[in-house]
Amino acid sequence: MHKIVLITGATSGFGKAIAEKFASNHWNCIITGRRADRLHAFADELREKYSVRILSLVFNVQHKEEVRQNLYDLPAEWKDIDILVNNAGLALGRDTFEKGSIDDWDTMIDTNVKGLLYVTKAVVPYMTSKKQGHIINIGSVAGKEVYEKGNVYCATKFAVDAISKSLRIDLLPYKIKVTAIHPGSADTEFSLVRFNGDGDKAKRAYEGYTPLHARDIADITWYCSTLPPHVCINELIVTCTAQGSAVNFYRE
Ligand code: NDP
Ligand code: 8X3
Numbered sequence: 001m002h003k004i005v006l007i008t009g010a011t012s013g014f015g016k017a018i019a020e021k022f023a024s025n026h027w028n029c030i031i032t033g034r035r036a037d038r039l040h041a042f043a044d045e046l047r048e049k050y051s052v053r054i055l056s057l058v059f060n061v062q063h064k065e066e067v068r069q070n071l072y073d074l075p076a077e078w079k080d081i082d083i084l085v086n087n088a089g090l091a092l093g094r095d096t097f098e099k100g101s102i103d104d105w106d107t108m109i110d111t112n113v114k115g116l117l118y119v120t121k122a123v124v125p126y127m128t129s130k131k132q133g134h135i136i137n138i139g140s141v142a143g144k145e146v147y148e149k150g151n152v153y154c155a156t157k158f159a160v161d162a163i164s165k166s167l168r169i170d171l172l173p174y175k176i177k178v179t180a181i182h183p184g185s186a187d188t189e190f191s192l193v194r195f196n197g198d199g200d201k202a203k204r205a206y207e208g209y210t211p212l213h214a215r216d217i218a219d220i221t222w223y224c225s226t227l228p229p230h231v232c233i234n235e236l237i238v239t240c241t242a243q244g245s246a247v248n249f250y251r252e
Contacts (some may be wrong), residue, residue: 009088009109061115208251
């Protein structure tokens, strides 16, 4: 019987690579995102390449009603979710606090914190009912150390860290694993989004060193997901070799 993984934010970057990793290992996948064309095309590609079943759900994690409509009461064949990967998220801007945009703050908090909570609240009942499951939250080194001009993005990722720790405790009676993966700089669409589509600025973020690739995070997620039932990686910080903290890089 194929296992089921639900991955939020699978239209690009980590989420897309994680979906491909699980599909290539014969897992059925529920993939989500807002960009419908990309999501459905990716679903077709995975079905074609790996002969697995894919459910693609287009919704915005910021809106609890959309989350409710899409994830509560899933079709019977999709209810048995083994793993939830809370990956959808973003940074907007890199400004000092006094120059920051309140709208950007709202979007980051509504996506990275409230969106993760809404999705988790919808999916946890499928896991508690069978006393089994695994929730993997994608945090960040920004949730471990604050850095200059990181303010609200860092705060949202500190929240992901706190939610992961407290979920792990609350869900102990249900034998549900909770893992937080905290990546450093990775070359995805993340910087393009952060710098509002400015490709030059985004490129500069990765200049002079080899950043993490999305497939590195997919491999690590896969490793965390395939350990024996009694083993749970609580949290894991991973950077590229050229990054030594949230802000220290060796650029050549
Ligand atoms: P990408 O921009 O490549 O991917 C982000 C994904 O999140 C997209 O699939 C996007 O889909 C989805 N998403 C964003 N907002 C929403 C929303 N409101 N509703 C639904 N889906 C949404 O970036 P990454 O792959 O790098 O980012 C994935 C996660 O990793 C994020 O949580 C990010 O904070 C974290 N991270 C990234 C690092 C990096 O350097 N790249 C390092 C550490 C952590 P769509 O736009 O179609 O909705
Ligand atoms: C993304 C990595 O260093 O831009 O979470 O905060 S960083």
